[in-house]
Amino acid sequence: MRNFLMAALFALSIPVSAQQQKNDSLALRSLSTEVLTHSKAYANLRELTKTIGGRLAGSPQMVKAEQWAERVLGDAGADTVYKQVCQVPHWVRGAKEEVRIISRRGDKPIKLNALALGNSVGSGASGVTAQVIEVASFEDLDSKKEQVKGKIVFFNYHFRPEFIRTFESYGDAVKYRGQGASRAAKYGALAVIVRSMTHGANNLPHTGSLRYDDAYAKIPAVAIGLEDADLLSKSLKVEKEVKIYLRTNCKMLPDTTGHNVIGEIRGTDFPDQIITVGGHLDSWDVNEGAHDDGAGCVQAIEVLRAFKALGIKPKRTIRVVMFANEENGARGGIRYAELAKIKAEKHVFALESDAGGFTPRGFGFTMPADKQAKIISWAPLFRPYDVYDFSTQGGGVDVGKLYEAIGTPIGELLPDSQRYFDLHHAANDTFETVNKRELELGAFSMAGLIYLIDKYGL
Amino acid sequence: MRNFLMAALFALSIPVSAQQQKNDSLALRSLSTEVLTHSKAYANLRELTKTIGGRLAGSPQMVKAEQWAERVLGDAGADTVYKQVCQVPHWVRGAKEEVRIISRRGDKPIKLNALALGNSVGSGASGVTAQVIEVASFEDLDSKKEQVKGKIVFFNYHFRPEFIRTFESYGDAVKYRGQGASRAAKYGALAVIVRSMTHGANNLPHTGSLRYDDAYAKIPAVAIGLEDADLLSKSLKVEKEVKIYLRTNCKMLPDTTGHNVIGEIRGTDFPDQIITVGGHLDSWDVNEGAHDDGAGCVQAIEVLRAFKALGIKPKRTIRVVMFANEENGARGGIRYAELAKIKAEKHVFALESDAGGFTPRGFGFTMPADKQAKIISWAPLFRPYDVYDFSTQGGGVDVGKLYEAIGTPIGELLPDSQRYFDLHHAANDTFETVNKRELELGAFSMAGLIYLIDKYGL
Numbered sequence: 001m002r003n004f005l006m007a008a009l010f011a012l013s014i015p016v017s018a019q020q021q022k023n024d025s026l027a028l029r030s031l032s033t034e035v036l037t038h039s040k041a042y043a044n045l046r047e048l049t050k051t052i053g054g055r056l057a058g059s060p061q062m063v064k065a066e067q068w069a070e071r072v073l074g075d076a077g078a079d080t081v082y083k084q085v086c087q088v089p090h091w092v093r094g095a096k097e098e099v100r101i102i103s104r105r106g107d108k109p110i111k112l113n114a115l116a117l118g119n120s121v122g123s124g125a126s127g128v129t130a131q132v133i134e135v136a137s138f139e140d141l142d143s144k145k146e147q148v149k150g151k152i153v154f155f156n157y158h159f160r161p162e163f164i165r166t167f168e169s170y171g172d173a174v175k176y177r178g179q180g181a182s183r184a185a186k187y188g189a190l191a192v193i194v195r196s197m198t199h200g201a202n203n204l205p206h207t208g209s210l211r212y213d214d215a216y217a218k219i220p221a222v223a224i225g226l227e228d229a230d231l232l233s234k235s236l237k238v239e240k241e242v243k244i245y246l247r248t249n250c251k252m253l254p255d256t257t258g259h260n261v262i263g264e265i266r267g268t269d270f271p272d273q274i275i276t277v278g279g280h281l282d283s284w285d286v287n288e289g290a291h292d293d294g295a296g297c298v299q300a301i302e303v304l305r306a307f308k309a310l311g312i313k314p315k316r317t318i319r320v321v322m323f324a325n326e327e328n329g330a331r332g333g334i335r336y337a338e339l340a341k342i343k344a345e346k347h348v349f350a351l352e353s354d355a356g357g358f359t360p361r362g363f364g365f366t367m368p369a370d371k372q373a374k375i376i377s378w379a380p381l382f383r384p385y386d387v388y389d390f391s392t393q394g395g396g397v398d399v400g401k402l403y404e405a406i407g408t409p410i411g412e413l414l415p416d417s418q419r420y421f422d423l424h425h426a427a428n429d430t431f432e433t434v435n436k437r438e439l440e441l442g443a444f445s446m447a448g449l450i451y452l453i454d455k456y457g458l
Numbered sequence: 459m460r461n462f463l464m465a466a467l468f469a470l471s472i473p474v475s476a477q478q479q480k481n482d483s484l485a486l487r488s489l490s491t492e493v494l495t496h497s498k499a500y501a502n503l504r505e506l507t508k509t510i511g512g513r514l515a516g517s518p519q520m521v522k523a524e525q526w527a528e529r530v531l532g533d534a535g536a537d538t539v540y541k542q543v544c545q546v547p548h549w550v551r552g553a554k555e556e557v558r559i560i561s562r563r564g565d566k567p568i569k570l571n572a573l574a575l576g577n578s579v580g581s582g583a584s585g586v587t588a589q590v591i592e593v594a595s596f597e598d599l600d601s602k603k604e605q606v607k608g609k610i611v612f613f614n615y616h617f618r619p620e621f622i623r624t625f626e627s628y629g630d631a632v633k634y635r636g637q638g639a640s641r642a643a644k645y646g647a648l649a650v651i652v653r654s655m656t657h658g659a660n661n662l663p664h665t666g667s668l669r670y671d672d673a674y675a676k677i678p679a680v681a682i683g684l685e686d687a688d689l690l691s692k693s694l695k696v697e698k699e700v701k702i703y704l705r706t707n708c709k710m711l712p713d714t715t716g717h718n719v720i721g722e723i724r725g726t727d728f729p730d731q732i733i734t735v736g737g738h739l740d741s742w743d744v745n746e747g748a749h750d751d752g753a754g755c756v757q758a759i760e761v762l763r764a765f766k767a768l769g770i771k772p773k774r775t776i777r778v779v780m781f782a783n784e785e786n787g788a789r790g791g792i793r794y795a796e797l798a799k800i801k802a803e804k805h806v807f808a809l810e811s812d813a814g815g816f817t818p819r820g821f822g823f824t825m826p827a828d829k830q831a832k833i834i835s836w837a838p839l840f841r842p843y844d845v846y847d848f849s850t851q852g853g854g855v856d857v858g859k860l861y862e863a864i865g866t867p868i869g870e871l872l873p874d875s876q877r878y879f880d881l882h883h884a885a886n887d888t889f890e891t892v893n894k895r896e897l898e899l900g901a902f903s904m905a906g907l908i909y910l911i912d913k914y915g916l
Contacts, residue, residue: 033620162491164843164899201894359817359876361844385622386819386874388846416844416874418817418895436659437876441622 073263077308094249127247149188295357333398364394367409516548531721535766552707585705607646753815791856822852825867
């Protein structure tokens, strides 16, 4: 908030002529009309999701996705299209996970709908059969550490409903997915089961990466849906001892080769000054990767297409980047930043869209206050599009690497977040859940911001 | 805009102490947490849509819906629940519409997916068979008036994609549904076919009311989906003469008895001062009426439930109204306003939700500038909830009648509009398209506004 206030104060001191403002207003209207009437974003997303589908780094689908991106960037009018080689993790899920509650009373086993967490180890062919211990939090785990050895730890932390922006609930809960396995292994657990990070009113499990702490044993880890989590918790209340059979067939193979796919419009006046706009091309293997992050990819491509269609010749070089690997490694962003540093490239600004293809509300930024002030001074231009929030801190994983490496000012599109965690990393992140106009309004917002940053610098 | 500027200037002159602002901020936070954690809105909506379904005024389903509303208002904690008798139109669709293209070339007839427009007359048992003439607009119709006699007029006006708020597209296009039949009948047309009022990427027809002009013959009227509209238009380009067979089985019966269903919390200090909050209980017969307007009904009920659950005792009387008939007559709102006038009731403010259960962005108002200024002075309290727009003109059909009758200041919830016309008055307005949190955030926003108006007056 303090950053925002400082930026707002700076903003008041920036003079903009009425004529300039009128021209900018007309330019944004041309962009919105172009995108809302002739956008290729929705058709491109249909093709990516329906003909290629889930595309984890290292998968055969990812190779097809790279080919798709090269073609679509060319069709959109990029002056040049090229790839950056990048080593990516190669995790494979293998055969479907099996997780069953084995009742003491000799009833039939109850099957739970589970997904192995990304980057987790497999259980081995015989699986893990062990008693379950439920914990509500890491504090609860620590207090029960004497009881954990030889058991399966069930992290039943609930996604909190009272936060307004759902990314706050995610930020609050995701540590159980990310660190739960190693925290439990520290006390001798054999495997972990994590309640999915979702408000969703269904039983779909939501996958996502974990990070093992090398100090402890690497143990299998799965996510289960909310109904099964409640069922398991209830079983533990009814029967004192509940055993689970858990088998996962995933494994981490050696790193393999992936690519960032890049399309550029070369700047007319300052071609060496680069403005990046992108999304990540990889997705989880269990869905179509429509909102996460097919939407961000086709929106970034749409920025380029709309510029070309309207004959906008940017002064600076606009670089549309399809990052190679965000979900289980962020290697795409790391590689992009590394090369930018090695080549001593001048990066003016980098924008990403990776929070779903929902109706836009604004942008989050990470940059010095005077630069943010300049952007805030343009906020009234976006108000007719119901894009109003320019004060949130943000940036995103991929462009975040550029900020870390060379301090580039970064931003991310902020779509409405209410529906995102209903489908994030779950089987229902499909094309059908994306609304054409919402996707397009996000693409327009990105195009408008890039247009102004190119015109005025940052 | 001028109204807004005046209101904003007034707002600056209203002193609010820091302590007051803090208390209000805490009160709104209590309301949001209550609604997001214990709301009954979503479960109530499920019951209304799934056990009763479509409920046009005069239908047996509407009787069940009234019983549902009485019970749910009681369960929510209303001090009193009662009904206002109200005469309502009684239009029935009858058997499924049949619309077929009859090719000159003797091919098989092509069936079009059609819905009779609400309040339209039936075609009679033998239907209408006639040549089709396509028009792009009323101007186009007028220019072709000599060719209209004895034909079926096809209004193929496209829903405009370039407006940002979709209600603007609706406002622009809906006259073809509302007035098309009489405008065509004036030149001797036998029936009309209207392109549906939607951006939707499917072939669902969208119904809705028409209004006949008594000066001309009342002719049958149907809506068709976008794919069929494009097909028909293409047929007319390929073959010079295209005939259609059109049969509708609808009819307008004599008015019947309906009811506004009302639940109240009696005010502690000023019980004779009334604040109304409502939605309309009726819906079209072809869907579940989930967004239109089951959502508005359960949100209004949730305002009352949340107040009761938190022990908020309003100073003024809060009246939750389920209006009897909005879709094809607005008789519920008219009756409510009529009785308010007859009884010389003091109405402080009336709020409605009838634009879908989507994520809220603000409120539209119709009231004098000094009163709106008071509301605008509270806008910062809603900003943490991403509710930011207090400057749009608005009010809604039902509470609009109260404004017309006795000048009551009115408002309406403004949800995000992007998805609304994908399902408005079509078969896909179902419970599944409503997101629990979006519905709840709308209910909270309404509760917060009602809370402040009750506390400070207007």
